[in-house]
Amino acid sequence: MNSNSVLSMEEIxxxxxxxxxxxxxxxxxxxxxxxxxxxxxxxxxEKSIVVDLGAVLYLTSAxxxxxxxxxxxxxxxxxxxxxxxLARNVRQLFxxxxxxxxxTIHPSRQEALAARG
Amino acid sequence: xxxxxxxxxxxxxxxxxxGSLLAIPADRVIAKKPAxxxxxxxxxxxxxxxxxxxxxxxxxxxxxxxxxLIIAREAGLPPDQIANILQLGFIALAVxxxxxxxxxxxxxxxxLAPSIFTGVYxxxxxxxxxxxxxxxxxxxxxxxxxxxxxxxxxxxxxxPFIPPESAGLxxxxxxxxxxxxxxxxxxDDGPSGAxxxxxxxxxxxxxxxxxxxxxxxxxxxxLFCILIGMVVGYAVSGLVGLLTLHDLSxxxxxxxxxxxxxxxxxxxxDSSLVLPFAxxxxxxxxxxxxxxxTYQRLTDADWVRPDMTSIARGVFGDGIAATIAAxxxxxxxxVSTANVGLVAATGVASRVIGFAVGAVLVVAALQPTLIGVLxxxxxxxxxxxxxxxxxxxxxxxxxxxxxxxxxxxRTLVIGMGMMSFIGVSVYPAAFTxxxxxxQPLVTSPLVLATIVALSLNLLFRIGIRRKVEAAVxxxxxxxxxxxxxxxxxxxxxxxxxxxxxxxxxxVQQTIDAVIxxxxxxxxxxLDISYDEFVIDAVVSYGGAPMEFPTQxxxxxxxxxxxxxxxxxxxxxxxxxxxxxxxxxDNDQTVVRLHFDH
Numbered sequence: 001m002n003s004n005s006v007l008s009m010e011e012i013x014x015x016x017x018x019x020x021x022x023x024x025x026x027x028x029x030x031x032x033x034x035x036x037x038x039x040x041x042x043x044x045x046e047k048s049i050v051v052d053l054g055a056v057l058y059l060t061s062a063x064x065x066x067x068x069x070x071x072x073x074x075x076x077x078x079x080x081x082x083x084x085x086l087a088r089n090v091r092q093l094f095x096x097x098x099x100x101x102x103x104t105i106h107p108s109r110q111e112a113l114a115a116r117g
Numbered sequence: 118x119x120x121x122x123x124x125x126x127x128x129x130x131x132x133x134x135x136g137s138l139l140a141i142p143a144d145r146v147i148a149k150k151p152a153x154x155x156x157x158x159x160x161x162x163x164x165x166x167x168x169x170x171x172x173x174x175x176x177x178x179x180x181x182x183x184x185x186l187i188i189a190r191e192a193g194l195p196p197d198q199i200a201n202i203l204q205l206g207f208i209a210l211a212v213x214x215x216x217x218x219x220x221x222x223x224x225x226x227x228x229l230a231p232s233i234f235t236g237v238y239x240x241x242x243x244x245x246x247x248x249x250x251x252x253x254x255x256x257x258x259x260x261x262x263x264x265x266x267x268x269x270x271x272x273x274x275x276x277p278f279i280p281p282e283s284a285g286l287x288x289x290x291x292x293x294x295x296x297x298x299x300x301x302x303x304x305d306d307g308p309s310g311a312x313x314x315x316x317x318x319x320x321x322x323x324x325x326x327x328x329x330x331x332x333x334x335x336x337x338x339x340l341f342c343i344l345i346g347m348v349v350g351y352a353v354s355g356l357v358g359l360l361t362l363h364d365l366s367x368x369x370x371x372x373x374x375x376x377x378x379x380x381x382x383x384x385x386x387d388s389s390l391v392l393p394f395a396x397x398x399x400x401x402x403x404x405x406x407x408x409x410x411t412y413q414r415l416t417d418a419d420w421v422r423p424d425m426t427s428i429a430r431g432v433f434g435d436g437i438a439a440t441i442a443a444x445x446x447x448x449x450x451x452v453s454t455a456n457v458g459l460v461a462a463t464g465v466a467s468r469v470i471g472f473a474v475g476a477v478l479v480v481a482a483l484q485p486t487l488i489g490v491l492x493x494x495x496x497x498x499x500x501x502x503x504x505x506x507x508x509x510x511x512x513x514x515x516x517x518x519x520x521x522x523x524x525x526x527r528t529l530v531i532g533m534g535m536m537s538f539i540g541v542s543v544y545p546a547a548f549t550x551x552x553x554x555x556q557p558l559v560t561s562p563l564v565l566a567t568i569v570a571l572s573l574n575l576l577f578r579i580g581i582r583r584k585v586e587a588a589v590x591x592x593x594x595x596x597x598x599x600x601x602x603x604x605x606x607x608x609x610x611x612x613x614x615x616x617x618x619x620x621x622x623x624v625q626q627t628i629d630a631v632i633x634x635x636x637x638x639x640x641x642x643l644d645i646s647y648d649e650f651v652i653d654a655v656v657s658y659g660g661a662p663m664e665f666p667t668q669x670x671x672x673x674x675x676x677x678x679x680x681x682x683x684x685x686x687x688x689x690x691x692x693x694x695x696x697x698x699x700x701x702d703n704d705q706t707v708v709r710l711h712f713d714h
Contacts, residue, residue: 006597025596027625028633058622060629061686068676089618096692097685098669 009037017048017116019109023055026063034063038070047079050112054085064099071103080104084112151418155464158228158416162467170465171473174231175481176344177455178210178474180506181233182491183499185448187302188242192251200488204377206234206447207482211475213438213450217431218471226409226431228416229471231456232438236295236507237287237400238449240561241393249385251446256384257394258443264398265405265436272402272429277578277650281423282521283570284407286534287400288454289514290563293538296507303500315357316497323350323501339462343502350498351490359495368493371485382446396564398436401451403567405435407517408452415457416466425713454510522611526577534570538562583610584646591632591641599625603645610647616714620645620654623693623710627656627663630686634679635660635706647714654710662699662706665691 007024018041026034041049051067053059067083074081082104086094094100106112150157156166185206189199213232219225238258245253268275303320304310327346330338338345354360409431410423435452442450460466481487521527541547541562548559559565585606589599600621607617624643631637638659645654664680665687674681691697696711 025625027596027629029594029596029629058625060626061682061689062629062633064685065675065682068672072676089622093622093689097689102672 007033009034011041015113015116017050017113018046019050019052019113021052021055025057026059026066028060028062031060031062031066035066035069038066039073042070042073042077042079042081047077048116049074049079049081050106050109050116051081051083052085052109052112053083053090054087054109056087056090059090059093061097064097068102080116082106082112082115084109151416153461153464154416154466156467158466158468160467161469162465166465167467167470167473168477170463170467170470171477173341173459173463174229174456174470174474175477176341177459178231178233178453178478179481179491180343180347180502181235181453181455182206183302183494183503184234184236184239186491186494186499187239187298188246188251188254188448191243191246192254194251196492198381199492200485201377201381202447203488203491204375204482205379205445206442207478207488208377209438209442209445209447209450210234211478211482212441213434213452214471214478215475216434216438217452218468218475219434220468223430223433224437225434226412226427226452227468228409228412228427228431229460229466229468229474230408230412230431230452231471231474232435232450233453233455234448235401235404235451236291236298237404237451237563238397239294239298240563241390241397242448244393244561245387245390248390249387252383252385253387253390254448255382255443255446256386257390258449259384259440260386260391261394261398261401261449262436262438262440262443264395265402265432265439267436268399268402269429269433269436272406272432273425276425277648278571278575279403279406280521280527280574280650281407281410282518282523282527282531283534283567283574284403284410285514285517285520286531286570287403287514287563287567288407288517289511290535290538290566291400291404291454292507292509292511292514294563295503295510297542299500299503299507302496302503315359316500318357319350319353319359319495320497320501320504322353323347323498324505326350327501327505343505346505347494347498347502350495350501354495354498359497360493364493368486368489371489373485374483375485376483379446382444384443392558393561393564396558396561396567397449398439400563400567401435401439401449402432404454405432405452407514408454408457411454411457411513411517412460412466415461454513455506457513458509530570530573530577533573534566537569538566541565578648582646582648584644586642586644588640588642589628591637594628594632596625599628599643602643606645607647607652610652612647612652612714616652616712619693620652620710620712623690623712624654624656626686626690626693627708627710630663630683630690631656631658631660634683634686635663650714652712652714654712656708656710657705659705661703662701663687663708665697665699667691 007026007030010021012019012021020038071081084106085108086105106115156162182203185202189202210232217225217228217230220227242254245257303316304312323346326349327342330342330345351360406428409428413424413427431452439449442448518531541560551559558568587602603621603624604617607620628641631641635658642657645652664684666684669688670681670684675685694710695713698709700707
């Protein structure tokens with residue numbers, strides 16, 4: 001990973017749900033790290049994952065692909081996979097790309113957890 | 118029975134057809150309604166709200182019938198001909214309001230935006246009526262309308278040359294002209310004219326009621342403050358003898374219904390008035406721009422910048438309406454500043470009300486009693502209504518001006534424009550020595566102020582474009598540095614936050630995709646230039662061109678193919694830039710991203 005891209009990933013477990021909090025920029029230099037982290041969680045048997053994008057500054061098409069790959073892997077493993085807390089500019093990217101309907105998206109982490117429960 | 122059901126079915130199909138024409142097209146992006154509005158642009162309020170709102174809009178619009186009234190009185194017309202002009206005026210206003218409310222097609226701003234007769238046309242129309250009577254007023258107003266129509270076709274491209282502060286200046290000066298017209302009306306058209314006691318009492322009472330209701334009334338009466346003030350003015354006029362019993366009995370003896378006639382309408386033209394009326398058409402277009410922009414801000418919670426497509430359609434509709442008004446033999450009109458205030462005050466912005474306003478205006482046009490009430494309007498009542506609305510229009514102009522950062526360049530443009538207006542108003546003989554052909558340009562305060570402001574704006578644009586460049590090493594890319602480079606320079610230029618965000622994403626996404634898929638040879642070059650209204654970002658690299666599709670790739674394409682991922686990048690970049698283009702071959706590619714500011 002390029003050190004300049006400044007992406008951080010943090011895992012938290014809450015109410016039986018694995019929350020992956022991403023922060024910084026996600027582009028082609030680090031999107032594979034996101035894919036690997038998420039698909040590893042799914043293949044290790046994780047059945048409920050929420051990716052918190054609240055601290056993501058921006059993402060490029062590489063990030064969308066990484067999230068789609070994870071969604072696809074979760075579907076095949078019968079795991080629940082959702083995104084939450086999209087900042088205004090990040091949500092605008094999803095809208096502009098016509099990508100909103102490809103993901104399950106919750107307004108906040110609390111609402112994502114409630115939906116999982 | 119077939120004979121009875123057939124016409125009914127026919128009527129239903131006609132109504133259904135009309136309904137479908139007036140409905141919002143399915144592909145329309147609906148504006149997010151601000152919390153301050155009770156009914157948004159595309160919402161349909163209850164029927165009662167629609168008709169009460171329509172009546173209020175017609176009440177506001179009626180006040181500005183004073184302009185054709187002033188011109189008709191100046192032409193020395195008898196009361197029956199004045200009434201005919203006002204009837205036709207209501208029909209012209211109905212057409213104008215309907216054009217602006219149309220939900221589709223190339224005409225109209227698609228807003229609840231009634232039109233009014235305007236002070237913009239007052240000075241040149243007074244000149245025309247003196248030179249050639251009403252036919253010359255109507256002929257030259259057709260010309261001004263055609264100028265506005267022509268301008269609407271290129272209005273988006275003229276944006277850098279007609280900035281918002283200049284449009285705000287025109288709105289302010291139109292307000293000033295209306296205020297001066299109020300004084301002229303009450304001082305009986307003479308520089309040494311003194312205010313009579315009768316006029317002073319009537320105008321003072323009417324103005325006091327309007328101001329008191331506007332400032333201290335917290336309820337619905339505030340919305341009707343001008344109308345109530347005028348009613349009080351009529352009553353006081355009766356008490357002081359400005360209105361007589363004969364006037365009232367004449368009103369009561371009028372027929373219930375009367376149709377206007379076009380038999381006295383004719384049109385003449387005078388080349389010496391071409392320039393003042395051309396500038397009037399320009400001023401009307403600038404006024405419409407300011408009004409439609411205000412509506413856009415009022416009705417869209419996510420508003421960030423003027424929608425030039427809607428503005429150009431609004432100017433187009435405005436020009437057509439002014440031309441129709443002149444063909445009908447009335448007076449020049451524009452989209453109403455005063456009615457924006459009504460929409461803001463009531464929170465009812467539904468476009469559908471525009472059709473109800475049109476219907477009420479047509480009904481009003483056929484009512485001789487209503488027209489009669491307007492034709493006998495006492496001069497001090499007229500003056501009070503004009504003065505009251507003038508100050509609100511002036512402050513609207515100031516608000517539009519103050520939305521811009523007023524640097525030295527803009528201060529000089531606005532200040533010199535204002536000084537030109539004041540100078541010619543105070544010293545009307547200042548330019549009597551100017552060449553004959555230039556006289557129409559330098560003797561009208563509004564025309565001169567508009568020309569001075571637009572000319573200085575054009576002059577001060579010299580040297581405004583700024584440019585910065587950077588190089589990105591594909592093997593040691595530093596996204597933080599690229600971000601800082603864009604933020605730092607755009608910040609220095611005073612670019613808007615939303616535009617900076619779009620530039621940053623589009624540039625980072627372009628560089629990201631180029632490095633990932635286009636195997637660039639050597640450094641990627643980034644040039645960004647700025648000229649206040651436009652920011653261009655140019656990304657150049659040695660390598661194959663990217664694809665920028667107009668449709669997004671499917672989920673499967675993104676997941677399964679490298680091309681799908683690249684097309685998603687290209688699609689997002691295309692969506693984020695206002696315009697874009699790509700040139701080059703496998704050796705050198707240039708991606709140009711254009712952002713309106």
